[in-house]
Amino acid sequence: MSSALNGTAANVPVNIVHGTEGELVLFLVLNMWPSHFGLPILLAIILLSKKVHRHPTFVNLCVGFIIIGVSSSVLLYAGKTSGPEPSKMLCLFQASMLYGVPAFSSMLALMLVLQMFLVVRASVQKQVSQGPQTVRLWAMLATPYLALLISIVATAFVGASNPDSVSRNRRYFYCSVHSDSLTATITLVAAVFLFATIVFEVWTLVILYKNWMVVEQPGAKPRVAVELSLPIRVLAFGLYVIMAMSLSLLSVRAPESPVPDLVIACAATVVILIFATQPDILRALCFWRKEPTLRFDQSVASTRGMPRDIKGQP
Incomplete structure (x- = not known):
């Protein structure tokens, strides 16, 4: 089995994804620019700036998409994106990592949205913060990596048991296991x-x-119940989640199309566009500008806990 994993398969599975060289370049760019540039800068701002605070589930999301982008670029690092098939060991390594991506990225998104839901619900119900929920927090941070680990082990076992099912040619953009x-x-x-x-x-x-x-009070100005930026970002993120699910199912029903792989590769870029355009992030990026009077930020990813009163003046 060891020699089979280090060699080249005699029977290479047929190509089922009809991609082009330009689409391969696009796939790599969509995975590399956010994981090697955009997300590290966003993380640096969050971790180093004293005025930008995010919940650990959001930091976890960024780290997770960096891992996904690096895993998608393994063949480029090895110079094996085209030409002869890469070694079975290298191919199975990438396939194991990428087969863990669906459960991993889905769980990362779920934990972020769950945290947002808990904050919004507690704010509306005017619940008093009970302090840090250490066990819940660690569970929310660890479960995505547990899902990734289980997927990696399962894929590695299936691929090692049947080395001929492991190839780059079948999925074109990356190595896969035919099972x-x-x-x-x-x-x-x-x-x-x-x-x-x-x-x-x-x-x-x-x-x-x-x-x-709009809350009307006698003798007082009308005040808006919730800031507009929060529901817009929630809706945008939700729409992408729905689209990702649909494309994931499409990839199973119609695997010859490169569209699902390309759109799913946009995930990290979507995260940057939605969450890196929040006011405090932009102020940190434009540090040379005079800082305006700060308003309370009801960002879904803020580590400052619940808004003081989601129905009141922000």
Whole structure:
């Protein structure tokens, strides 16, 4: 088995994804620019700036997408994006990492949205903070990596048991393991996580909608219940989650299309566009500008806990 893993398969699986060289370059760019440049800068701002605070689940999301981007670039590092098939050991390594991505990224998104839901619900119900929930926090941070580890081990076992099923040629953009049962299981688990994410997204939007009103008081100016930026970002992130689920299912039903792989590769860019455009991040980036009077930021990823009163003046 060891010699088979280090050699080149005699029977290379047929190519099922009809990609082009330009699409391969686009796939690599979409994975590399955020993981090697955009997300590290965003993380540096969050970790080093005294005026930017984010919940650890958001930091975890950024770190996770850096890992995903690096895993997607393994063949480029080895100079094996085209030409002869890479070694079975290298190919199985990348396939194991990338087969863990659906459950890993879905769980990362779920934990972030769950944290947002808990903050919004507690704020609306005017619950008093009970201090840091250490066990819950560590569970939210660790479960995505547990899902990744289980997926890696399962994929490595299946690929090592049948080395001829491991190839780059089959999926074109990256190495894969040809196993219908493995693919179906990974897709199903990711779909469950994504469905749970959508449930919490919708639940959060319902809460925000019910509290999105102009409060009229005698002798006082009308005040808006919730800032506009929060529901917009929630909706944008939710729409991408729904699209990712649909494309994941499409990739199983119509694997010859390169579109699902390319759109899913945009995930890290979507995270940057949605969350790196928040006012405090932009102020930190434009450090040379005179800082305006700060308002309370009701960002979903803030580590400052619950807003003082989500129905009141922000």
